[in-house]
Amino acid sequence: MPYPTDITDAHGGHDYVRQPVESGMALLHRASGVRGSLKKFTGELVVLKDRKGGEHTFRNEPGAFAYLGETVTLVRAGSAPKPAGTRRSASGAVVAEQQQARVARAARLWVEGDHDARLVERVWGDELRELGIVVEPLGGVDDLAAEVRRFGPGPGRELVVLVDHLVPGTKESRLAASVDGPHVTVVGHPYVDIWQCVRTKSVGIDVWPEVPMGEDWKTGICRRLGWGTPVDGWRHVLSSVRTFADLDPALCRAVEQAIDLLVTDDDLTADDTGAGA
Numbered sequence: 001m002p003y004p005t006d007i008t009d010a011h012g013g014h015d016y017v018r019q020p021v022e023s024g025m026a027l028l029h030r031a032s033g034v035r036g037s038l039k040k041f042t043g044e045l046v047v048l049k050d051r052k053g054g055e056h057t058f059r060n061e062p063g064a065f066a067y068l069g070e071t072v073t074l075v076r077a078g079s080a081p082k083p084a085g086t087r088r089s090a091s092g093a094v095v096a097e098q099q100q101a102r103v104a105r106a107a108r109l110w111v112e113g114d115h116d117a118r119l120v121e122r123v124w125g126d127e128l129r130e131l132g133i134v135v136e137p138l139g140g141v142d143d144l145a146a147e148v149r150r151f152g153p154g155p156g157r158e159l160v161v162l163v164d165h166l167v168p169g170t171k172e173s174r175l176a177a178s179v180d181g182p183h184v185t186v187v188g189h190p191y192v193d194i195w196q197c198v199r200t201k202s203v204g205i206d207v208w209p210e211v212p213m214g215e216d217w218k219t220g221i222c223r224r225l226g227w228g229t230p231v232d233g234w235r236h237v238l239s240s241v242r243t244f245a246d247l248d249p250a251l252c253r254a255v256e257q258a259i260d261l262l263v264t265d266d267d268l269t270a271d272d273t274g275a276g277a
Helices: 114-131 144-151 171-179 217-225 230-239 249-262
Strands: 017-020 026-029 035-041 045-049 055-059 065-067 070-075 086-088 094-096 108-111 134-137 159-163 184-188
Touching: 026 045, 045 249, 055 249, 094 114, 108 114, 108 249, 114 134, 114 230, 114 249, 144 159, 144 171, 159 171, 159 249, 171 184, 184 249, 217 230
Parallel strands: 017 070, 108 134, 108 159, 159 184
Antiparallel strands: 026 035, 026 065, 035 045, 045 055, 065 070, 086 094
16 A cells, blocks of 8 residues: 655654664654665665565655654665675666676566566666566556466466556456466556656656546647657656656555565575665
């Protein structure tokens, strides 16, 4: 479920203690009451992992978190350099400076279309290549059950499907239920289209316009925003994304969950939290 992005108390100009982040540090998000260990920190977004393994993404507002009982503002740790020969990726992960793509796994991450694939590649591409995870666009999910049968998921051949509009009662939720199994997982976000997963601030608008049912969504968005054709609009949307801080936390959670499902413990390193420098 989505959590608040701002703390509820009015802190005005309160000068909270600046707390350098450490991988795995125990934090409390004050507004929601969620407690967890720090999994990822970008400066703008904070990802906590709770005791049950669930992940929660929050904006890093002043005084939004408590550490050891004290209200703090989280900041990057200036004394925690990245390992030599590594860099920070757009997803916040630490990856090799000189990347060599791993041999592709038999497992797959499927997305609905080309725009979904390119947006995931833009932010998580470095991490996916290092892990050998292949992203494949489906061209829609109407034939999802048939495609899953054709793929033949099984041990070592896991399948994760990232879909739009995954909310109770939708066509997408029914399709997800029809293919759910021990080697197939459907993850997603609540928005009608992947474009809406880009934060309005990043694309330079106040809000994504409403498009009536029956009207092509991308065409309607571009007409209302003066972006020209959907091709023009897509260029604008994609160029607005530089890191996962430009994306809605719901999409970030879904992709991170997909990656976790497709890798083994042997793939993970002590630095996979993305916290620190």
